[in-house]
Amino acid sequence: MPTPRHRLPVLGDLLSVDPAKPVQKEMRMAAELGPIFERKIVGQRLVVVSGVDLVTEVNDESTWAKSLGQPIRKLRAIAEDGLFTAFNSEPNWAKAHNILAPGFSQAALRGYHGSMLRALDGLVSAWDAAAVTGDPVDVSRDMNRLTLDVIGLAGFGYDFASFTKSTGAEPAERPGTEDPFVTAMSRALAYINRTSNDLPFVRKLFGRKAAAQHKADIALMHSVVDDVIAERGGHPGGHDDLLDLMLGTVDPASGESLDPVNIRNQVLTFLVAGNETTAGTLGFALYYLAKHPNIAAAARAEIDAVAPGDGPLSFEQVGKLRYLRRVVDETLRLWPAAPGYFRKVRADTVLGGRYPMPRGSWVFVLLPQLHRDPVWGNDTESFDPDRFLPDQVRKRPRDAYRPFGTGPRSCIGRQFALHEAVLTLAELLRRYEFTADPAYTLDIQEAVTLKPRGFTLLVRSR
Ligand code: HEM
Secondary structure, three states: OOOOOOOOOOOOOHHOOOOOOOHHHHHHHHHOOOEEEEEEEEEEEEEHHHOOHHHHHHOOOEEEEEEHHHOOOOOOOOHHOOOOOOOOOOHHHHHHHHHHHHHHHHHHHHHHHHHHHHHHHHHHHHHHHHHHHOOOOEEHHHHHHHHHHHHHHHHHHHOOOOOHOOOOOOOOHHHHHHHHHHHHHHHHHHHHHOOOOOOHHHHHHHOOHHHHHHHHHHHHHHHHHHHHHHHHHHOOOOOOOOHHHHHHHOOOOOOOOOHHHHHHHHHHHHHHHHHHHHHHHHHHHHHHHOHHHHHHHHHHHHHHHHOOOOOOOOOOOOOOOOOHHHHHHHHHHOOOOOOOEEEOOOOOOOOOOOOOEEEOEEEEEEHHHOOOOHHHOOOOOOOOOHHHHHHHHOOOOOOHHHOOOOHHHOOOOHHHHHHHHHHHHHHHHHEEEEEOOOOOOOOOEEEEEEEEEOOOEEEEEE
């Protein structure tokens, strides 16, 4: 199997790790080493897979399953056996999945539409003000605020009111995210990202302060979640949201309900999973729309045709914005906000007919590189929503595009995220013209998930 060129004794390929931008480094390595390569980091074997044929193989549930790779294991310090971080064998996964699945049905989504619009009011007020003053808006900060408000309101009836509560004062170490929950969450994720490949003794010697901060960040997140649950006061009913489902329903398979600790883990899971990924996706989409005025104009024309007038978009109208949906799909192709997932083999196998994989060994599927596989053509860097026209989609293997993962452990929030993203972009595009700083080049921040860093827009009311 291809490996990096300069392997050291004991440390192996440790020097090939970029702790700040591990995914972007792996993409460069994949471009050089091919659709599968192996790294050894202090004895630990890491196989990175990004070719569509190999990914099709590892997505086969009869031989492979989800694995909790190192960064996801570290997330267990935050969300323990919540849906995202549960081991396949933990009984709480199936129980929570069964209880929560109806919370992501079409009917449930329709119910969240109003909460999404309510959260959008905060963003629109902030951008209206920026349109008057001419101040640039910090896109990643505002998308994080929005998506936190959306999941808080839609999932738990809790108003983070990020836009009205914000003070404008931002911590120097993480500019752009001043809500205490978002600050703690972003810092905790960055810590996990940074320390995933650390040697334990390095962390012990140099990382005490950061480890203490990490502990404090997790404690803050837990206390916010306790507030969210306490606000419901243990009296579920009448809210039609995720919290009501967890407090008030039983798993039809086991006849059991979720225990309070697990409910806390699930709320945390949704606050993290539902916030970072969608915020990053919206940030990248706004970047591409600002850089491609012709695509923004086509999206605006569609919105004006589907929803003439000023009233908020209805649930059904969002479903009719097929071009804008393709903009989101193409955004998730180039920069899938969750940049990969881990797969573990259930029985000894030979991957790609060449590489022996003993039972229990695992691989990392590197999504941004899979999404640049030759099946996407020879101009994979260009932003082209038409790649997602139905006849184009039909020509490609299904596993060429997996921004929401695969199998039973794929993203439960997929439709929620897509509806939120299309609705948000539509409400912004119909209200504002926006321009990016022409000198800005895309700088991608990695903290388990991906998002643009330092990206601002000047907005003008239409
Ligand atoms: C799982 C991506 C939005 C909740 C996943 C996985 C991916 C993913 C790749 C699979 C991870 C793995 O196999 O290890 C995304 C992207 C999103 C997004 C790109 C936005 C564009 C959301 C939202 C929610 C959510 C909005 C909740 C409201 C979850 C949960 C899981 C998950 C709970 C774990 C499912 C399970 O194992 O049962 N997501 N996600 N995600 N996602 Fe998302």
